[in-house]
Amino acid sequence: MDPQSPIHVSLRGVTKVFVSGLGRTHALGPIDIDLRRGEFFAVVGPSGCGKSTLLDVIAALTPPSQGAVTFEGRPIGNTVPDGVGVVFQENACFPWLNVADNITFGLRRQPVDKTEIEQRLQYALQLMGLQDFAHAFPSQLSGGMRQRVCIARTLVMQPRLILLDEPFGALDQQTRLLMGDELLRIWRATGATVLLITHALDEAAMLADRVAVMSARPGRILEVIETGWPRERDSQIVSVPEFGAITARLWTLLRAQSMQALRPEAV
Amino acid sequence: MRIALYRLLAVLLPLALLEILCRDRFITPLTLPAPSQILLGLWAVIEKGTFNAAILKTLTNVGLAFVLSVVVGITTGAAIHRARLLRALLEPLFSTYYAIPIYAFYPLFIVVFGLGDAPQVLIGFMLAVVSMIVSTLAGLDSVPPVLGKTALVLQLGPVETVRSVTLPYAAPYLFTGVKLAVAYAFIGVIGAEFIMSGTGLGYEIRFAYDNLDNNVMYPLILLILLIAITVNMSLDRWEWRLRARRGHG
């Protein structure tokens, strides 16, 4: 990763406290991170550490309790900024629309003309290997294919920042590796900044330029590890020795945190 | 295929038995005419068109009650879904609503709205609307939070979100509500006509009963059953097709 690249997203002193009838839950922070433009950044942490909350705050899906988030130099407001795309872990396909209509759903609500929509659709279908399924309905697809539809739906909006919230969490291991390869291809093809939230150490180690390790709740950044991978890379790097070293390093940092997250009172 | 055959048998065998019992005068025509007689009577009623006005009146009122309840039910359901306090307040009403004998209010409606069509339509509407509201609420509850987030990411406004994301997702539940609304609109309107009114199929059945005119009464009862069952079955079929496409089995 080029350290000279300009800062794209910046978090300063971001915290999140949930207030409910039962009391206050300090879920997150304070957190300071800078994402550079075009960087692939991963966040790993034990379950319940507030990873997803962090993503929601950056996407302006929920306001931070304290602190500020800036995207492309402007503070984010209370709506999702233009140029930000989000892919969730859960199946977010619209079951009543076929694949093509799912992918163009957001685009059709923008001032984009028909031929442009068609072009972007074809591009996304091809990039995600969905050409033969344009007229299929989500119920006819496997979990991996549905997640491709959701990624394609994000891609056609041509986001400059792609946020991924455990996008492969519901998939089997082989599919995860293949989807990881596709994610890397998309990342290179679009030049977008990618923030990947995951609980899978190998996924983070294989995909990201930098991996931030989060503590148990309230989630803080314990350390940011540079992987030093070349931009041209794929899932084959799981077999190089450095991969093992990085994963081991991540696990050392996370082990104590994960044990803490497992204690009943932390749930 | 075999199931269809068994279903057919399940209808035809009791009918055949009834036919034999009636022909043997084991059941007198004063109690129940033979099924074949009823069917012929139905044909005669339709051919002569004596009751066309009554049929039209009933169907119009059922239609009015149904359309009103669906429109009001979905809008109210969507509104209540957002207003948590109001919903908490109304939830006990919804859960006891169908335990209340709505027909008991009918005389009040007559006094308030007169003897026109309004009281019948209102009874049908009152029976139907709550099932539509409850189904709408259940449907909106079923929408996974991730779809709401997706709508935010796609920068949809609240109205657009309800229109293009939440309501389509909730469609199977809404369909259940629509089916119940049709049934309740029928039950309400015909019941009201039966209790006290001068028009409609319900009234004609009561009139025929009071005059011991079985040749009119049974065909009209059969007609009502056929209409209600046909409408219900067509909706079932339609629902099945919609669900098959969405893979909700």
Place this chain on the structure above:
Amino acid sequence: MALASAAGARMMRRTIYAHPSLFLVIGLLCLWQIAFWLVGRDALLPPLETILYLAGLLQTARFWGHIAETGTAFVIALAISVVAGLAIGLALGLNRMAAEVFEPFLLAGNSVPKIALYPIVLLIFGIGMPAKIAFGAIHGVVPVAIFTLTACSNVPPILFRAAAAMRLTRWDTIRSVLLPAALPDIFSGIRIGFSLTLIGTILGEMFGSQRGLGYLLMTAIGLQNIQVIMSVTLLLVLVAATVNTLLLAQDRRLRNPATPSQAP
């Protein structure tokens, strides 16, 4: 000042959340009073007068005679509804083929305006107690049967596989696995059957009877006796709503066995 009212509003909200039924009743009484002011004495009686009139009726032996009549018919009809509904539902629930064949008939039976069948019931049973009971049971049996059938088919197949793995006999599987697993849904069916049986019994009395609350209601309608119409309606609504609320609470307990019964 503004702060105090904001805090007051929050307290109010919390109180409403804690006792929604209480506030619902208050709200409905207010609406009733407003409706009375709007339409006048020809059509409505105000809440207080209705309650007082009902209290007056409840002190007469004749009124209790009507209640006893309706009560007897209702209890018998409910017993028939529950027993027959359970029998039909279980018979179909245990036999997939039979369920497939007969389920559409049950669902159709649910969507039909049963009041249209009433003349047939009268012709078969004549005016009197049996007709009322039959009419009440016609209303109640279908929902009990449908809910029981659905409850049986909704039991997760894994439970039957587990039962088979534990070498339970067929009878033991029904008794110790199927019935407990299906009980909450069956209970819901009985709750709905309760309401519909009551409505059916009252409707039966309205046309085919010389006694009972339904008969009282029908004569009052003929005489335009607003006082009797409203008091009897109020009584029916109160009884139906109270019993339904109790059954609903039991329903919730069956669904969440972990919650202690004292919990709000």
